[in-house]
Amino acid sequence: MKENTYSTQKMQARVDDYISQFEEGYFSPLSMMARLTEEVGEMAREVNHYYGEKQKKESEDPNTLEEELGDLLFVMVCFANSLNISISEAFERSMLKFETRDKDRWTRVDEEANDE
Numbered sequence: 001m002k003e004n005t006y007s008t009q010k011m012q013a014r015v016d017d018y019i020s021q022f023e024e025g026y027f028s029p030l031s032m033m034a035r036l037t038e039e040v041g042e043m044a045r046e047v048n049h050y051y052g053e054k055q056k057k058e059s060e061d062p063n064t065l066e067e068e069l070g071d072l073l074f075v076m077v078c079f080a081n082s083l084n085i086s087i088s089e090a091f092e093r094s095m096l097k098f099e100t101r102d103k104d105r106w107t108r109v110d111e112e113a114n115d116e
Contacts, residue, residue, distance in 0.1 A: 008087040015077045026082035035075045043068040 006014070019026055027035065046068050049056045056062070080087050 008091065011073075011077050012081055012087060015074065016081050019078065019081070026078060029079070029083065032075065032079040032082060036072070036079060039068070039072040039075050043072055 026032070042063070043065065046063055046065050048054045050065065077087065079085075080090065
């Protein structure tokens with residue numbers, strides 16, 4: 001498998017290049033939300049097959065979590081593009097929120113070592 005590294009800007013540009021070649025363009029926000037939900041469901045199904053009690057039927061195609069995460073990421077990038085949202089900026093805001101709000105919520109690895 002070819003190793004690719006994409007910045008979020010390159011991902012958003014590549015998806016936009018792909019979608020822009022079709023007259024239909026991006027779906028509406030409501031349709032995007034439905035697609036996103038669909039993809040989350042497909043990922044949940046794969047997680048259940050790999051880690052849960054529900055085994056795959058022999059007739060089912062073998063999908064991987066990697067494929068499902070990729071599909072989910074594609075739809076998320078489409079959603080962001082359709083609303084002119086920078087994924088980098090959204091990620092930065094989200095990380096700042098977690099790094100401040102939840103900074104003392106969990107036991108830090110270095111604290112566990114000091115307790116021993």
